[in-house]
Amino acid sequence: MSTQLFILPSDNPQIQAQLASLAEQLNIECCLSASQQPEGALVISDPSGMVSVHRAGSKDKPVTVDFVGxxxxxxxxxxxxxxxxxxxxxxxxxxxxxxxxxxxxxxxxxxxxxxxxxxxxxxxxxxxxxxxxxxxxxxxxxxxxxxxxxxxxxxxxxxxxxxxxxxxxxxxxxxxxxxxxxxxxxxxxxxxxxxxxxxxxxxxxxxxxxxxxxxxxxxxxxxxxxxxxxxxxxxxxxxxxxxxxxxxxxxxxxxxxxx
CATH class of the missing domain: 3.40.50.150 (Vaccinia Virus protein VP39)
Incomplete structure (x- = not known):
């Protein structure tokens, strides 16, 4: 996979544990600075209380799995x-x-x-x-x-x-x-x-x-x-x-x- 992936830490302990596990699986570190995310990279975070993936620099709505709404x-x-x-x-x-x-x-x-x-x-x-x-x-x-x-x-x-x-x-x-x-x-x-x-x-x-x-x-x-x-x-x-x-x-x- 050539596309760069970044994981942002979460304030939610449950989600953070999941993101930390994902970072370990992918052998990457959680990223703290937005400047570290080049345009086009995929960023995994939880800005709205759910894990999502968005493309850095894009105005597209993040991709999530939402079975409730x-x-x-x-x-x-x-x-x-x-x-x-x-x-x-x-x-x-x-x-x-x-x-x-x-x-x-x-x-x-x-x-x-x-x-x-x-x-x-x-x-x-x-x-x-x-x-x-x-x-x-x-x-x-x-x-x-x-x-x-x-x-x-x-x-x-x-x-x-x-x-x-x-x-x-x-x-x-x-x-x-x-x-x-x-x-x-x-x-x-x-x-x-x-x-x-x-x-x-x-x-x-x-x-x-x-x-x-x-x-x-x-x-x-x-x-x-x-x-x-x-x-x-x-x-x-x-x-x-x-x-x-x-x-x-x-x-x-x-x-x-x-x-």
Whole structure:
């Protein structure tokens, strides 16, 4: 990763302990002076009481994981429930509440939707920085009376998804994959987050290798979220697809859900 990373200390003891642990993982020191942050560097801090990442010199809103307010809060209150494509893709419309492994956790948005609909969700995240954002979002979610029942259904595993799935002794009803892919949406937010993810994670040359271990540890199905015109993951056609305007869900069925 060529982009420089800086971590600012926090006055919140709980967050500071998390930031200190992250600094140790990344083998960098907490930075005290704003002058030490060259323009374009990624800065990790908690200016609004939540761990965030922003680009030095940019006026963009910092990237955070917020399961209580923002888009997650709005979707929790006013989302489409089991009628959403993602809910149908994992099988919630079949009267079951499957256990789900989200092997490409990211900012946890899809995991939160599935947990809010009753699924027990385990997330895998390989970036220590993104994992820190997720941990902070889960911590605040557990502290909120309305969100805590959902956050309690979510857990985080840190590491490489291919390795963790290959070595896993656990099975999951559904494995969910949303590998990185060049996004063409015009949304400034999407562009900003994708640039940040690319800076943190680099390219994703191993995306095709996610499918086989996912199929090995799934009981019922693997669901792959793809841009609408993207090629099939690993060149392997799914059992069927659910197509939306900008993305689609490719469903690889192993067996039917048992009622």
């Amino acid at each position: 923002g888009k997650a809060g709005h979707r929790r209150k006013f989302g489409g429930g089991k009628g959403q494509d993602i809910a149908k893709a994992v099988g919630l419309n079949k009267g079951v509440k499957p256990s789900v492994l989200d092997a490409t956790g990211g900012l946890g948005r899809d995991s939160f939707v599935l947990a809010s609909l009753g699924c027990q969700v385990s997330m895998i995240e390989r970036s220590p920085v993104v994992a820190a954002l997720l941990e902070d979002g889960l911590r605040r979610g557990l502290e909120d009376i309305d969100v805590s029942p959902i956050a309690e259904k979510m857990s985080l595993l840190k590491g490489n998804a291919i390795e963790l799935m290959t070595l896993s002794e656990n099975k999951y009803d559904v494995v969910y994959l949303d590998p990185m892919f060049p996004h063409r949406e015009k949304s400034a937010l999407v562009k900003k987050e994708m640039r940040l993810f690319q800076d943190l994670l680099g390219d994703d040359p191993d995306a095709d290798r996610l499918l086989k271990p996912a199929l090995d540890i799934a009981r019922y199905r693997v669901v792959v979220k793809r841009p609408r015109l993207a090629p099939d993951l690993n060149g392997q056609a799914p059992t069927y697809r659910l197509e939306g305007k900008s993305c689609r869900y490719d469903i690889y069925v192993l067996k039917a859900f048992s009622s």
